[in-house]
Amino acid sequence: MKLKSVLIATAALTSMMFGALAEDYKVGKVMIGAPWARVTLKDRPAAAYMKLHNMSDAADMIVAVSSPLAERVEMHTHTMTDGVMRMRQVEAIELAPKGHTELKPGGFHLMIFGLKRLIKKGEMIPLKLTLKTAGEVEIKAVVGGKAGAMDHSGHKQTQ
Ligand SMILES: [Cu+2]
16 A cells, blocks of 8 residues: 555655656557657747557558637658658558558658747647547647657748
8 A cells, every 4th residue: 555655645746756658558459659859949840759559450541630729730741752851741641451651850750830829848638649540549749859860941921
C-alpha cells in the first residue's frame, strides 16, 4: 500500500517536472507514437511529426488533418529534384499493412498553416487525423526542437 502511494506520488511529480510529455495514441488498429511539432514564428507554418504503426492486415491512409488552433493543416512530403530538396503537398499518407510509417524532418510531415497564436516549446498543438479505415483520432503534438535547415523556408504563408 505504502509503495503504491509512493509510486503515484513519483508519477505525479514527474509529470509536473516535465510538463507536456509526448503520448501515444491508438485508433482502430493504428498506433500513433510520440507526436511532436516544430514552431518557429507565429506567422510561419509549423510542422508536426509522429510515428505510425498499422497493425492491420489491410492498408490504411491518413486522408485529412485539421487543428482547432490553425487555419489549415496539409500533408507534405519532400522530394529531391535536380539535387534540390523541395516540399510537395500530398493528398494522403499511405500506411502499409503491418507497416511502420514515420513522419519526420526531411520526409512526410504535417504542415500547419495560420496558427491562431504563438505556441511555445512544451505546449501542445491539438490535431485531428482522419484515417480512411480506422477513423478519426485527436492527438496532441508536443512543441519542441528548433528550426533547422530542413525547415520550411520554401513555404509562404498563403492566405
Ligand atoms: Cu511542408
